[in-house]
Amino acid sequence: MDLRQMEVVVAVAEEGGFTAAAQRLHVVQSAVSSTVRALERELGTPLFDRTTHRVSLTAAGEAFVPAARLALRAAEQARAAVDLARGQLRGRLTVGTMQGVWADLHKPLAALRAEHPGVVVRLRQAAVTDIRQALREGTVDLAVVALDRQQQRGLVTRLLSHEEMVLVSAPRRTLAASGPGGTVTLAETARLPLVDFAPGWAIRLSVDRAFRAAAVERETTFEVNDIVAAAELVRNDLGVCVMPASIAARFPDLGTHAFDRHAPHWKVMLVRPAGEPPPLVAALLRHMN
Structure with a gap:
């Protein structure tokens, strides 16, 4: 099992199909299908239920995808740590936000890009409940959102x-x-x-x-x-x-x-998962005053 296989499975799960996953990964659909089949053979169980109309995760797939996300996230953080030691950050940072709060983000993101032009920033705009769940799942690195006191549990926040x-x-x-x-x-x-x-x-x-x-x-x-x-x-x-x-x-x-x-x-509030922030998140936090 390797990181590329994990990335493909996560893409299929998030995009809801092999064709959409192939478009996201910029490969042909047959490459996505063969990668998933090879991993399923290695694991000894199917990860997806396939029909003519939809693709859905099996119970094994539901267990696999969150763990794969964590592994991919850890690999990105490891690469970012090496880049930081070399004096230049690279990688992908996913920021969750709601409609109407862009004014809180444009200056810090501009400063981050000026300091580290190799960083790719993905803005994920969604309802606050979806962003909160994405923070817990690790698909969003940090967010600028409005949370009530109960929603803040388990997260690090700054007003x-x-x-x-x-x-x-x-x-x-x-x-x-x-x-x-x-x-x-x-x-x-x-x-x-x-x-x-x-x-x-x-x-x-x-x-x-x-x-x-x-x-x-x-x-x-x-x-x-x-x-x-x-x-x-x-x-x-x-x-x-x-x-x-x-x-x-x-x-x-x-x-x-x-x-x-x-x-x-x-x-x-500025919201992120608990624990030591990874290098990309830490770099953006320095510009969030």
Whole structure:
């Protein structure tokens, strides 16, 4: 068994098929199939159930893939350690992120690339629950996300920013002011058509917690998984949306309204697995202030 065989099996598992894995690895499909068959013969058991419509992991495959990921990760870290000793880092760094937090990443990534041009950075954008799982599985090296206290267990975190969320509306929509400075309440918000983000999104989790704490029930009118789509619905006055103030600032033509109390909070953190960070992660951490 060698690292290349492990890489091929992991690619098939993650891509869901031999053709997609071959495209990812830049080889022909027959090479992927023969590599998997050879490893299955060596292990004495199939790793995949193959049908005409789909490829899925067997029980043995489910056990093999996480261990293979760890082995591949260890090999990358070993190569990175040697490169560091030679004064130049190379390799691949996978960074998990959510929509709307790119501003926290572009300067550190630019500094990392300037210092170590041989490093390839992969940005993986997903829901916060998926990123958290990827950190635990080792498929993401570190992430810039918003996690609640329970989600932080077993991970190393560092707070990057903390702010309150605001209600965003179309410029022509008039909201009855319920507090000083034109603030709004969650109860008033619940009576408006709401644009919500999909379950699992950090914004949605924070908004759900705030409404529960205020003992206010709400109904979602539109559910989206894209910030630009949410802003477009609001712009056309199809609903209002709760989002972090820093994200709302990217749409200056929309109206923003602070909450008088029970405002959802938005904490963006740098998150990584516990333990000593590998060289590539450590190099990026030095630029994350």
